[in-house]
Every structure is written in C-alpha cells, then in structure tokens.
Amino acid sequence: MGASFTIDPRSGVPIYVQLVEQVKRSVAIGALAAGERLPTVKQLAVDLTVNPNTVARAYRDLEREGVIATSPGRGSFVSADVPAARRAVADVSSASFEAAVREAKSIGLSRDDVAAIVGRLLERWYGTEASS
Amino acid sequence: MNPIEVQNLRKRYGTFEAVADLSLSVPAGSVCGLLGPNGAGKSSTFKCLIGLARPTGGTISIAGGPPRAAMFNDVAFVPERSALYDNLTVADHLTIARGSFPRYDERRAAKMLEIFSLDAKKRVRKLSKGQRAAVGLAIAFAMRPTIMILDEPASGLDPIHQRAVLDLIIEAAANGAAILFSSHNVGQVERAADRVAIVKNGRLVVDGELDDLREREKIVEAVFLATPDERRFAADARVRTVESRGNVLRLHTLRDTEALVGELERAGATSVTVQPQNLESLFFAAVEQPRPVTLEAD
Numbered sequence: 001m002g003a004s005f006t007i008d009p010r011s012g013v014p015i016y017v018q019l020v021e022q023v024k025r026s027v028a029i030g031a032l033a034a035g036e037r038l039p040t041v042k043q044l045a046v047d048l049t050v051n052p053n054t055v056a057r058a059y060r061d062l063e064r065e066g067v068i069a070t071s072p073g074r075g076s077f078v079s080a081d082v083p084a085a086r087r088a089v090a091d092v093s094s095a096s097f098e099a100a101v102r103e104a105k106s107i108g109l110s111r112d113d114v115a116a117i118v119g120r121l122l123e124r125w126y127g128t129e130a131s132s
Numbered sequence: 133m134n135p136i137e138v139q140n141l142r143k144r145y146g147t148f149e150a151v152a153d154l155s156l157s158v159p160a161g162s163v164c165g166l167l168g169p170n171g172a173g174k175s176s177t178f179k180c181l182i183g184l185a186r187p188t189g190g191t192i193s194i195a196g197g198p199p200r201a202a203m204f205n206d207v208a209f210v211p212e213r214s215a216l217y218d219n220l221t222v223a224d225h226l227t228i229a230r231g232s233f234p235r236y237d238e239r240r241a242a243k244m245l246e247i248f249s250l251d252a253k254k255r256v257r258k259l260s261k262g263q264r265a266a267v268g269l270a271i272a273f274a275m276r277p278t279i280m281i282l283d284e285p286a287s288g289l290d291p292i293h294q295r296a297v298l299d300l301i302i303e304a305a306a307n308g309a310a311i312l313f314s315s316h317n318v319g320q321v322e323r324a325a326d327r328v329a330i331v332k333n334g335r336l337v338v339d340g341e342l343d344d345l346r347e348r349e350k351i352v353e354a355v356f357l358a359t360p361d362e363r364r365f366a367a368d369a370r371v372r373t374v375e376s377r378g379n380v381l382r383l384h385t386l387r388d389t390e391a392l393v394g395e396l397e398r399a400g401a402t403s404v405t406v407q408p409q410n411l412e413s414l415f416f417a418a419v420e421q422p423r424p425v426t427l428e429a430d
Contacts (some may be wrong), residue, residue: 041306
C-alpha cells in the first residue's frame, strides 16, 4: 500500500479521468500491487473530498479496462491479471507521449524534428544500443 | 422518481419573472451545485421547493410528492440566514431540534458541535455570523436527512469550516442523500458536486454532469498566418464563444472539439492547441452575454 491520490478540481480535467490515470500510474510503478485492496468508493470520496459518484465512475472505468476487479461485498482489488496491468502501464505513458507530440506538432516541429528529439531521449535514458 | 424533481418551474412576482422555465432533478446519492448571479432565481426556486412560495407554473416533486409539511422528516433546508433565537443557547436550539425531527441523532449532534467548533452553552446573540450559519448546518446534518437543500451553506464560514461542510456534504451523498446547494464559490461546487445547474434570468443555461461538461467543453486556440475569419465559427452551434486577437482565434467549444480542430487546421491554422476548461471559466462563459463579434474595419 502507500498509493496516495491527489485531485485538482480546478484543472478542468474531469475528476474521474484524473483518478483513473493515478490508479493506473500507481499500478504501473508498483505503488499498488496486484491483488491489493483499494479503498471503498465512500472512503476515497471522503478522503479526497470529491463526489462519491465521480469516484464510482472512475472505478467502473478501471474495472471495464481490467485494471481492478470488484467483488460484491468484498470490495475492489487491483487486478491479478498481469496483461491488463501491463496495458495500464502502456496507457499511462502513451498518454504523456501523445500530449508531447501534439504540442510539438502545434508549435510547428516537423516529423523529423520530433523523431530526432525522441532519438536523443532514447539514447539518454536507454543508453546507446549497438546498432544492428 | 428522483428525490428532487422540478419540471418547467415558473415563478412570477407581479410582473417580475423570477423563474422563467427551470427543470432539474437530483437523484439519490448525487450532489447538484446551483450557480448563478444574484437575482438569477436560485432563492425563488428553493422557496418553491420547500413550499414557502407557490409556483406560477410547472411541477415539483420532493421526497415522493408535492412540497408538504410532513416532508421535513426527510428534508433538511438550511437558508442563507438561519432563523435562530437570540436569547437561547446553542444547546437550547439542539433541544428544540430533537423534539421536532424524529431522525435527529444526539450523538451526531454532539459531533457536529465539535466539527463546527461551537460552544453549546453560548447564547446565539454572542455568536459571530459564521457561527450562526454553523448552528443551522449542525442541526441539519444531525437529523440525517435523505434530502438536503442548502442555500449558500458555506457563506460566512472560515476556510476550515467551509471544508468541513464539503466533507459533510460528501459523506451524506455517499450515504445516499440527494443534495442541492447553491453557492457563489465555484471552487466548492467544482469539488463536491457531480452535477451542476447554472441559472441566469430564471432559466438554466448549463445543466449536466460536471465531468461530462469538463470532457466536452474546451478552449481551442488556433494561430493563423493572417487574420482569421471568425464569423464562420461564431455561427457554429458547437461553439459557445469566439474571440479573435490579431492572428489568434480562441474558441470556447461546447462539443465535438476534435472535429473543430480538424476544421481549423484545414482552414489554414498553423498551430492549434486544446486546453481544458475549469468550472469558473465555464461559468463566466455561460453567464455573460456572448461577446459581440468585433469585425475589422475594412
């Protein structure tokens, strides 16, 4: 445990979207482990001071995407289904990539410019690979 | 039938139309924030809901029937200024409430005094404006109502107790209550509500689930090489407002933002950015008159 969520109601981003993204990120980085129990809708709503229906909507989305599973009477748990959790990881980073690429395009960078930036970043974070 | 259901409500005082045509519903477990400038019709709507005023037209259903005295076992109404007796203590007011409301919960009342930092022995006369408001709220939450109608519930409270009210509203909704509250504090609505109704001149101008509105309504900024033709977008039903400054066109979209981005790009925009919009900017866009389109003199 140790996953904690923060919501920014003023950002204009739907609150349920903020929650879905944060749960996915917590699963991705391992702050929420497979099989771990999530707070109840009511508990999380009270803790974050956000509307319970909004929390319920986030949980429904997470459940539909296979990130969490809810069993009646027992609560919601992080899915033990590894592929679903991996997809959640990919979702989190692809959303960040999309925002960055969109921004790059809107300020007028060409496809090659963007590819060059990504190439440099890959080199920095993954190291130089022996080109084959 | 939802706990609160208002259909085509009209309320006229003489020749003044306070509420022109207002429909809204609040399901169980839902919190609806009612926003609008002063005189928009919020208080008149509340008066009709609790049976203090007779509607000129339309229908109201609250707790399964028309407004009636017996509903106050389930319905808590907290006006902007609670009617309190200056010479009685806070504890006296709780005693009166205990005798009046069958669902009044003594342990919870004690907890409310603690939450609102109220001294039971103090006479109301000696209370500050915020503390008076807190007495009304403490009694309302102590009776565990299934429907709450709160007129400006946090006005006069300090930030700590304002937050306490939001926490109590959320807790009540999580336990299944239907809550309708008006506020001038957009931030409170933005946090606690799952639905929002914005009124202007007695009519709803925005109504719906808050997260749906956040998802649909965006600010789109498009940069062109030359002065763009804004008339084309001003007439578009998917656009709430259009502004242009030099080569930049700024649209407040109501829906179909992706499609509009494509159209702006095809119209020659060199850069298009989409920003989310918070409730405050949505509120101003909805309540202000649409800005007149300024055409460049040729």
